[in-house]
Amino acid sequence: MEPIKIFDLTRQARALKDEIDQALWSTLETGQFILGPHLEAFEAAFSDYLGCRYAIGVGSGTGALSLAYQAMELTPGKKILTTPVTYVATAMAAAIHGGVPEFVDIRPEEGRIDLEKLHDHLTQAKRHGTLQDYVAIAPVHLYGHPEDMARLTAVSDEFGVPIVEDACQAHGGWFPLKDRPKVMAGTAGAMGCFSFYPTKNLGAYGDGGMVVTNDLELAQRVRMLRNYGQKEARHQHFLIAANNRLDEIQAAWLKIKLPHLDTYNRRRREIAAYYSSEFAELPLTLPPKDREGEYSVSHLYVVQTDRRDALQEYLSSHGIGTAIHYPIPIHLQPAFEYLGHSKGTFPNAETFAQRVLSLPMYPELTDAEVEYVASTVKNFF
Ligand SMILES: Cc1ncc(COP(=O)(O)O)c(C=O)c1O
The missing domain is CATH 3.40.640.10 (Type I PLP-dependent aspartate aminotransferase-like (Major domain))
Structure with missing residues (x-):
């Protein structure tokens, strides 16, 4: 592949x-x-x-x-x-x-x-x-x-x-x-x-x-x-x-x-649903499910794990690109130092930044690619 x-x-x-x-x-x-x-x-x-x-x-x-x-x-x-x-x-x-x-x-x-x-x-x-x-x-x-x-x-x-x-x-x-x-x-x-x-x-x-x-x-x-x-x-x-x-x-x-946007979004949701069903038993925090009457559009597919860096490295060694959205919460960005925040001000945001990993997500992914991503994540665990 x-x-x-x-x-x-x-x-x-x-x-x-x-x-x-x-x-x-x-x-x-x-x-x-x-x-x-x-x-x-x-x-x-x-x-x-x-x-x-x-x-x-x-x-x-x-x-x-x-x-x-x-x-x-x-x-x-x-x-x-x-x-x-x-x-x-x-x-x-x-x-x-x-x-x-x-x-x-x-x-x-x-x-x-x-x-x-x-x-x-x-x-x-x-x-x-x-x-x-x-x-x-x-x-x-x-x-x-x-x-x-x-x-x-x-x-x-x-x-x-x-x-x-x-x-x-x-x-x-x-x-x-x-x-x-x-x-x-x-x-x-x-x-x-x-x-x-x-x-x-x-x-x-x-x-x-x-x-x-x-x-x-x-x-x-x-x-x-x-x-x-x-x-x-x-x-x-x-x-x-x-x-x-x-x-x-x-x-x-x-x-x-x-x-084409609605078609693209339907395919994104299909991929997200597949990932989520494949990952259901894994020790991962999965993206939120839609609330009643809500329609999310899976711009990114983001999982959370304490083993984020190891998972990212493993996926990379198996030819799968990932990214972190976002590695530094805004209150800790150097540009915003003047606001006077420090580590610990927004603890949930800080923990989140250390645990998130975005998997490949775009409508043109093939079924074979999506299956490969999912099985590689499962193999890691
Ligand atoms: C949530 C959010 N807000 C604002 C922006 C800024 O958009 P742009 O990159 O087009 O300036 C982006 C995207 O980059 C975004 O994801």
């Missing part, structure tokens, strides 16, 4: 070659590469797919979070409440505006935020009269598993702190919320943020991102923020802002890929 990479992006690209070539040339022939018809068409298709009003294409997932926070009026000293177990961008996007990422520890068995601790945290803030410092709660649908949005929304409503969903790992996932059986990840809060980083469930061939919202005013602000603070007319700038746009070629390619 050929080595199996943790991600292989060439297979999907090859399968879509004709459509990708066509989209590229249809863009080149317009001669318009920024803020043109392909972006407009992809934004419309993406908001349609999610069932929300506005979708604004931006330069990356980090850009999406940064602009969403800014649109919510994150100013220096104001806070974003999130988890230390996520890609660093969730917190970084706040810090670059002088905002303060504040963390709540996770539930160790699954890596998502501990909602009781979140509730306690905001209860304390209310007691201290500091609730108005919180611009948003930024939940992360880690590895494609939705946060418990029913409970999270209840906390958000109770304290009046809005939600900015980091849906960068959850394109196409959904959950029930209030009286709606199917709310798409990214559309439950005031704003939702997506990344189209190449390995994502919907991935570009370069960087890309999207902010989604049902709020016209927020949408208008993000449209200005992505484009030097301009409204429609050029050379009139109303906000201090950089250039943070999704380009025409990426938009054209993403529009080609969007209709």
Whole structure:
């Protein structure tokens, strides 16, 4: 068997070659590469797919979070409440505006935020009269598993702190919320943020991102923020802002890929279900099962074990690529030293970081490859 990479992006690209070539040339022939018809068409298709009003294409997932926070009026000293177990961008996007990422520890068995601790945290803030410092709660649908949005929304409503969903790992996932059986990840809060980083469930061939919202005013602000603070007319700038746009070629390619997303996600779920059934008897903590009515999208398949490093080495020696998402919880990153955290501040996050291992997960894995990965993991134990 050929080595199996943790991600292989060439297979999907090859399968879509004709459509990708066509989209590229249809863009080149317009001669318009920024803020043109392909972006407009992809934004419309993406908001349609999610069932929300506005979708604004931006330069990356980090850009999406940064602009969403800014649109919510994150100013220096104001806070974003999130988890230390996520890609660093969730917190970084706040810090670059002088905002303060504040963390709540996770539930160790699954890596998502501990909602009781979140509730306690905001209860304390209310007691201290500091609730108005919180611009948003930024939940992360880690590895494609939705946060418990029913409970999270209840906390958000109770304290009046809005939600900015980091849906960068959850394109196409959904959950029930209030009286709606199917709310798409990214559309439950005031704003939702997506990344189209190449390995994502919907991935570009370069960087890309999207902010989604049902709020016209927020949408208008993000449209200005992505484009030097301009409204429609050029050379009139109303906000201090950089250039943070999704380009025409990426938009054209993403529009080609969007209709395949549900099929890709079904295959991811099939692979995840197979891994989980094969690993049921092993001394591993497996990814969380879907809650009632929930549809996770297996962006990554992450197991936990105290023998993580040995398992990783064993798999590597048998030609299987793995990765660690993420080896250092955000509160211990050197860049965030100024926040004053130290080892032991968020013990669950720290233990989690030492135990997680991501196995190969992408829709184009063959059955034989998936079986080989599963049997090699079993052989290790
Ligand atoms: C949870 C999460 N948030 C934010 C990002 C940032 O996205 P990007 O790499 O497109 O800036 C990513 C992906 O890298 C992510 O996984």
